[in-house]
Amino acid sequence: MTIQIGGVIKFDFLICVVGPTAVGKTVHSIKLARSIETEIISADSRQFYKELEIGTAKPNSQELAAVKHHLINSLSIYDHYDVRKFENDALRILAHIFSEMKVAIMVGGSGLFVDAVCYGLDDLPPVSSELRDQLTQELATKGLDSLVDELMESDPDYCIQADLKNPQRVIRALEVIRSTGKSFSSFRTGKKVARPFHVIMIGLEMAREKLYERIDLRMDQMIENGLFEEAERFYGKRQLNALQTVGYKEIFGYLDGDYDRDEAIRLLKRNSRRYAKRQMTWFKKNDQVKWFESSDHEGVLKYVLSEIESKSLEAEK
16 A cells, blocks of 8 residues: 655654564564655664674665665774764755655664654764774773773763663763763753654564564574674674674674683573663653554554644644
8 A cells, every 4th residue: 555645744754663673663664665655764773884784684685675775784884983973864864855755764773863863962072083992992902891880980870871781882971071071971961952854753562572582583593694604704893883782792702712602692692682672661761652563554554644644734723
């Protein structure tokens, strides 16, 4: 079923499809995009990198051909990329999409990246590339725990709410602290930026047991497709930010000789489940998200069209 979005719409609309890994966001967003004839922007921070294929669960070639996708395979692992650059890139792409159609879709599980586009970012001070490289090197040589200890001592308020298992988040906070001498949390105002489009937030969920089964099955498929071999090809570059992610770090530990292959597989599955839990915690805090069972494609489409119609009618009053 294809539905034309006509000229009666008074706003541009960004539909965000969010939720945990393996819940079915890709399939759902493609069906939605085909129904309303629009394009998709990826907000999955692991799918930007063209060299990383197996461990990032990118849409396959058929899915990419079904609907135009943006910001997939758009970077190299050697590129420095952060949420600020993503915000700018996504807003530029949205401006182009909205010049031709009234609705766009953004899909992904990277909550900070989604929020950056929808609500804006705090105005953080710039930091030098030398400091970033220094912290990345410290991560590789001293480990994440050492950096977390420094952050907890320098900014305990931020540590209460931060994902301290995410190296990028820890490094970003320490960059600001070391370069300014001020706490990272002092720069976080939480003030939302007005956007020239209306946001419709769709969250996908399923029973935890079923989701965890899907995560384990996906990991088994990745391993069968060559995940260990892919990680081994990048072992010498494991200090790069793009590789500081679930699906690669666990295999690097195996290659370092810290544990055997069976333990690496156990950690891959466990950490993927924990990542999904953190994603759900992030998105559940957003009252704007309307939640649906992952299989309820009809319900999502009905809700989206209802929201578009109601907001357009409000504008005519």
